[in-house]
Amino acid sequence: MPSSTASSEDCTPEVSTAWMNWKDVFLQCVQPMLAVVLLLRFSSIVDEAGFPTTLMMVFFTFLITFVTGWSSCTVVSRKSSEVGFVKTMLAYSNTEFALSFSIVYLICLLTATSTFLTSAAEAVLHIFSTFSLELLDGATHDLRLVSSVLSLITLGLCLVRNRNARYVRTFIFALTCIAIALHLSSVMFRYGEYKMHRVSDRNAMIPSPPSDEINTVFSQLFPAGMCGLTILNIGSKLQNSAPRGAFVAITVSAGFYGAATILDYMEFFARTSHSNSTQTTEYNEFLSYIYTTVPMAIVVTLACVLSAVTTLKYCSVILQSLSRSNQCRCFLWLAKGYSKRDIPIRCLFILSTIQILISAIGSYDILCIPFTVFYLFAYALFNFYVFLVKLSDPEIPSPPTLVSLSIAAVCFLASIYTNRHLALFIALIFGISYCCLLYILRRESNDDGEECAKSMYPTVLEQMHELQQEPDSRRHYHPQILLLSGSPAARPGLVDFAHSITRGKSLLICGYIIPQDPCSRSYLLQLKIDKQINDWLRAREVNAFGAAICCTKQATGANILLQTAGLGRLRPNILMVGFKTGWEKQSKETISEYFQMLSNAFDKQVGLIVFRNEITGFDVTSSIRKNGAPINDDEDLAEYVDRV
Incomplete structure (x- = not known):
């Protein structure tokens, strides 16, 4: 209700x-x-x-x-x-x-x-x-x-x-x-x-x-x-x-x-x-x-x-x-x-x-x-459908398949024996409504993709509102990760490790901080990179979302993502970053920004994961080349991802 x-x-x-x-x-x-x-x-x-x-x-x-x-x-x-x-x-x-x-x-x-x-x-x-x-x-x-x-x-x-x-x-x-x-x-x-x-x-x-x-x-x-x-x-x-x-x-x-x-x-x-x-x-x-x-x-x-x-x-x-x-x-x-x-x-x-x-x-x-006839027919339909679901998914804790099928058959025969005319009447109502709905749904499925997308939007939005209004007593913990991966194509190992934690059952956002000041040109680049990230994730069968923002400082960009990424209850509760390899050779400003990203996670009261891969790290950008030269520019990397 x-x-x-x-x-x-x-x-x-x-x-x-x-x-x-x-x-x-x-x-x-x-x-x-x-x-x-x-x-x-x-x-x-x-x-x-x-x-x-x-x-x-x-x-x-x-x-x-x-x-x-x-x-x-x-x-x-x-x-x-x-x-x-x-x-x-x-x-x-x-x-x-x-x-x-x-x-x-x-x-x-x-x-x-x-x-x-x-x-x-x-x-x-x-x-x-x-x-x-x-x-x-x-x-x-x-x-x-x-x-x-x-x-x-x-x-x-x-x-x-x-x-x-x-x-x-x-x-x-x-x-x-x-x-x-x-x-x-x-x-x-x-x-x-x-x-x-x-x-x-x-x-x-x-x-x-x-x-x-x-x-x-x-x-x-x-x-x-x-x-x-x-x-x-x-x-x-x-x-x-x-x-x-x-x-x-x-x-x-x-x-x-x-x-x-x-x-x-x-x-x-x-x-x-x-x-x-x-x-x-x-x-x-x-x-x-x-x-x-x-x-x-x-x-x-x-x-x-x-x-x-x-x-x-x-x-x-x-x-x-x-x-x-x-x-x-x-x-x-x-x-x-x-x-x-x-x-x-x-x-x-x-x-x-x-x-x-x-x-x-x-x-x-x-x-x-x-x-009696109507309830027997309803019981027969319901138990028969549970029987079909049990065949497709044997792990569900429903009654055994033979029990559900037997009860469905007995209810159907009992409804006919009680009054066959009323049983035929309720069966006609179910059959007519089922055929009409099947025709309507097939006609909608034959429409163009834009109309299908519009038909899905109200349902998803309603489910988001229901999730937001769910009482605290029934909420369960789910690891919802904000991964600062940069371009996922540059750090595929880090993305795969994060996906092995969520396994498509909870939220995973791959954050990409573009080191540029926001402007009309950077907005176009952001939209382009955002689309390419999602295409790359879908091609790699990774259930995640891409989030690209423009910010000159990595710490500030990570802080913005922590505050704005997600919607409703689908917000990150874990910040995941890769270990800073060669940190002893980095400048003080770079180390300070990295440390500030970790501090922001504690200030935001979210979990923190720092994943280390021995000495080599996760960044494979140096192995990606264009015309024989390494790629160091975000636009060139975006074009490479588009070609991949």
């Missing part, structure tokens, strides 16, 4: 310990996994599918989530400097796949928001039915009305800044854990059966599928495994602790669902075996009805609204990032952000409107099917 401004809320994690970051990631991942399914439908799932099938579906769901989360953590750890889903995917993959996959994930999040709010509306209607209240018809029309109101509340929460959002999330998660404990204890001690009241679908746009089919039951369960790609949305300040928080969230959720499966099966077995104590059963059901049903419905409402706020924010930021990309200029009007936090208000209003229309389709039993 955008991090162009440093708010007070963004600064708190840097003061806190790593536990705070771990807790934030854990809560963002675990809350949606427990909020809906476990308290809304899980008892019905066990009754309809049976214990072995439910246990197998729970294992399959969380296995997919674990492998996908492992792959997501790999992406985050490799590109920890990127912020937001789209930027992380662009840094990890090619442009056409990153943007197409972002569109697919945008649809997944939008469907998830509608599913959460519809679930919250079902919980509200369950409370109404407890007190025999009806707004319109007690069925889908009431569900639409309540979900629309909750959608407006969710939109308002997304627009209002809450400094205590972390504590609110923690409080709601604590309530969710208490509700789950009450649910499991009611099953364990058998003082009644807890089930949410299902809303009638007589006014639904699409009739609910048969509840006894395995694909329908699996669709009701799979929303519990939606956090596989959530890590890619998390800001850069939390990405270092994202793997631990995500894996703990998946483990805790899997443990809860496994325990609920076993206890629900034991309760079902006990209910079918011992059905004779009618008076005690009625009293226990009354206790369950009063002490668990209504409070749990309130907890489900709060948890679902909180999850909907999170997914809607992610969705709006992804749409804003897609609009800001060069390939989506037609949606540029959606890219504008408001206030210092860069809030995508336009995206929020449009997505909220679409979400209300999706929620009007029907209840959770209907919306969970596109939710």
